[in-house]
Amino acid sequence: xxxxxxxxxxxxxxxxxxxxxxxxxxxxxxxxxxxxxxxxxxxxxxxxxxxxxxxxxxxxxxxxxxxxxxxxxxxxxxxxxxxxxxxxxxxxxxxxxxxxxxxxxxxxxxxxxxxxxxxxxxxxxxxxxxxxxxxxxxxxxxxxxxxxxxxxxxxxxxxxxxxxxxxxxxxxxxxxxxxxxxxxxxxxxxxxxxxxxxxxxxxxxxxxxxxxxxxxxxxxxxxxxxxxxxxxxxxxxxxxxxxxxxxxxxxxxxxx
Ligand SMILES: Nc1ncnc2c1ncn2[C@@H]1O[C@H](COP(=O)(O)OP(=O)(O)OP(=O)(O)O)[C@@H](O)[C@H]1O
Numbered sequence: 001x002x003x004x005x006x007x008x009x010x011x012x013x014x015x016x017x018x019x020x021x022x023x024x025x026x027x028x029x030x031x032x033x034x035x036x037x038x039x040x041x042x043x044x045x046x047x048x049x050x051x052x053x054x055x056x057x058x059x060x061x062x063x064x065x066x067x068x069x070x071x072x073x074x075x076x077x078x079x080x081x082x083x084x085x086x087x088x089x090x091x092x093x094x095x096x097x098x099x100x101x102x103x104x105x106x107x108x109x110x111x112x113x114x115x116x117x118x119x120x121x122x123x124x125x126x127x128x129x130x131x132x133x134x135x136x137x138x139x140x141x142x143x144x145x146x147x148x149x150x151x152x153x154x155x156x157x158x159x160x161x162x163x164x165x166x167x168x169x170x171x172x173x174x175x176x177x178x179x180x181x182x183x184x185x186x187x188x189x190x191x192x193x194x195x196x197x198x199x200x201x202x203x204x205x206x207x208x209x210x211x212x213x214x215x216x217x218x219x220x221x222x223x224x225x226x227x228x229x230x231x232x233x234x235x236x237x238x239x240x241x242x243x244x245x246x247x248x249x250x251x252x253x254x255x256x
Contacts, residue, residue: 002030003066004172004204010050010060012043012228020046022228023060030171033198033205035215035236037251038225044208047225048174051206052084053077065171082112085165087194089177091157095149095164102145105131105163112168134163137200139193155186159193166197174206179214187211191218212239212255224248 005028012021021043028034036044049055051062053070062070064084072080088094095104109127135145138159149157158178165173175194179187191214198205209215215222216236224232224247232248234241240252 004028004030004032004064005051005206006063007047007051008061008063010047010062011058012046012050012055013058019043019058019228021050024225024228024230025060026223026230026233028172028204028206031202031204032221033207033219035219035222036206036208036225037210037212037215037222039251040210042225043228044225045176046228048086048176048206048208052081052086052174079112082108082168083170084172084174085168085170087158087161087165087173087175087178090181091154091161092149094161095157097149100146100148101140101152101160102128102131102135104149104160105134105167108164108167131163131167134167135160137166137197138163153186154182155190158182158190162190162193162197166201166203169201170203172204172206174208176208177210178207180210187214194218212252224251 007024007026009023009025010021011019011023013019024047036047038044046055050057053062053072057070061068064080069080099107106127109130132142132145135142140156140159140163144152144156149160152160178194179190182190194205195218197203205218207215207218216239219236221233221235222239223230226247232245234244244252
């Protein structure tokens with residue numbers, strides 16, 4: 001098994017004396033989906049932002065594909081970060097409202113014009129074609145290419161955000177509550193899409209969610225966060241085991 005992500009004792013403090021993330025260590029193997037659960041304010045999103053180096057660490061280290069990641073800066077960070085992408089809760093906020101859909105998916109390709117993900121080598125020569133292929137892969141009909149984000153439904157917008165996230169062939173996608181802003185009827189479609197893309201493209205996911213059913217459906221292993229600390233980690237099949245600690249059981253009880 002290849003180690004993809006190695007997070008060592010990361011800490012983040014925003015307010016002196018309190019830790020949003022407190023000495024969290026975790027490892028992820030290539031190809032896995034690791035779920036992150038915990039109540040609101042437990043530090044899940046901050047942990048994601050620390051891993052991606054969107055926030056600076058107060059302490060600790062992050063290694064990605066065997067190399068130190070948290071100390072990268074500027075251009076080097078930008079280049080390396082394309083291998084680690086994020087899908088956010090609210091696709092409206094993550095898309096430029098003034099860009100048409102096809103242009104929005106072309107944008108990361110334009111920023112990294114020398115990169116062509118291996119799964120798209122057949123369309124290496126045209127970024128327009130590559131973007132069109134990506135939209136097809138996320139199940140968005142070609143009739144929407146010239147639409148603006150506000151003309152799409154929430155589920156369709158999330159498909160566009162996913163197309164952008166996979167466009168540069170990332171190894172790791174951090175999904176932060178990717179279905180929480182969507183209608184319940186659409187949530188399963190987006191989860192199925194993410195699952196299918198993971199399988200086809202061989203990506204790994206760090207999957208943050210309040211929704212234990214979604215985490216159970218998507219993930220191989222689950223970590224539990226409480227007040228910034230990692231308090232439990234287990235195989236998904238052991239979620240309902242009597243060995244779970246009291247806090248994890250309380251989350252399960254709330255969800256049922
Ligand atoms: N930029 C910031 N400035 C100050 N405090 C912050 C900042 N970002 C997060 N926090 C604090 O850090 C703690 C963890 O927040 P975080 O958003 O990571 O939790 P979460 O588990 O993702 O919550 P939710 O499920 O509601 O998204 C909270 O107390 C929050 O108020």
